[in-house]
Amino acid sequence: MGAARIVVVGTGYVGLTTGACLASLGHRVTCVDVDAAKVARLSAGRVDILEPGLSELVAHGLTGGTLSFVVRAREVVADADAVFLCVPTPMGAGGAADLRAVEDVVLAIADVLPSGCSVVTKSTVPVGTARRIRALLDRPDVPVVSNPEFLREGTAVSDFLGPDRIVVGSDTPGAAERVAELYAELDAPAVVTDAASAELVKYAANCFLAMKLSYVNSIAELCERFGADIESVTEGMGHDRRIGRSFLKPGPGWGGSCLPKDTSALLRMAESAGFGFGLLDAAIAENLAQRDRVIAKIARAVGGNLADARIGLLGLAFKAGTNDLRDSPALAVASVLCAHGAEVTAYDPAVAGEQPGMLVADSPYRVAKGADVVVVLTEWPEFRRLDWPYMAELMHGDTVVDTRNLLDPRTVLDAGLCWQGIGRPRATVGSATSVS
Known part of the structure; x- marks a missing residue:
């Protein structure tokens, strides 16, 4: 044509x-x-x-x-x-x-x-x-x-x-x-x-990716409990051509404009056909559980009580490279923190304007000022290049919770801060924990 x-x-x-x-x-x-x-x-x-x-x-x-x-x-x-x-x-x-x-x-x-x-x-x-x-x-x-x-x-x-x-x-x-x-x-x-097969392809693909992400987040939790390192585990998995390397990055949960609505829609379609899609249902439940685990990790970093804690967030968009906030796991985490009485300041290079319950700053360094903990929620590469010694000077606390495993732990440690990722050993100043 x-x-x-x-x-x-x-x-x-x-x-x-x-x-x-x-x-x-x-x-x-x-x-x-x-x-x-x-x-x-x-x-x-x-x-x-x-x-x-x-x-x-x-x-x-x-x-x-x-x-x-x-x-x-x-x-x-x-x-x-x-x-x-x-x-x-x-x-x-x-x-x-x-x-x-x-x-x-x-x-x-x-x-x-x-x-x-x-x-x-x-x-x-x-x-x-x-x-x-x-x-x-x-x-x-x-x-x-x-x-x-x-x-x-x-x-x-x-x-x-x-x-x-x-x-x-x-x-x-x-x-x-x-x-x-x-x-x-x-x-x-x-x-x-045929039309039905083409329509189902999109849901089948997106829901498979959602299940893969939920799976790797579950494995990351096991890594923390067993003292393993998720980066080594996923590297070993990724060499298997049947599995591949994509969608093996743990994080604060999956979101965005597609996966949440597509997983839900496929569940409803399955129900209408008389099929109980337990595997997909479990992946959705695990995604919600992952967000709860992230909230708990942040709470522990401020001594267990989120009320009146000053929390700095790096990232609000659901992923780097976009300004889309639809079903963003970062925004979901921020909303829960606010609901628990935390004083939240956030920065995202692609997001401006007000967000309910929090201050959206125009600089990552304003996020760090007086913060009891700084939390990385979106994998923007520029966060790796921040002046972390200066961030440490601005902070009240000493912990960085990196829910994307984005930062170099050694850079954070050298700044005098503690680093905690997802599925990786906690790295603290003066500890014998190996970081790379």
């Missing part, structure tokens, strides 16, 4: 990345968003999302005339070859995915879609959504295709343009193949299948 006329509905992480990247592949793309002010900003080349390479792609598409932004989908779908649905599917009542935004868009454009135009779900949607969309469209001449995204915040552009695979599914003969051709310029294997 040559240059196609594509409409992308939604300009969040997925929609804007999808639109800008498809335009960079030579297609003519119109992105739609109901927020007129946002459309105006994007039309002027101003991108609010912190995503490496995205602003440049948007600017290139605008300059080259392959990318544009509008408010109303009905006005631009009449000559489209494909309409990509990239609207939010948040966790709804009972944990199931809320599909109201998807359904609203489908109903709004059903009567103006040209015959043969593919309606493509890029948003993460439950199994059976393609069937639901076909019923809402009531247009046998308009195929519905599932094309799930596998984009990580902070690397979304490179993930789109250099994917591990492209998954496309439809129950209409030939429709999935036509959508797969939109990606012909990319060197990636295409998995072409």
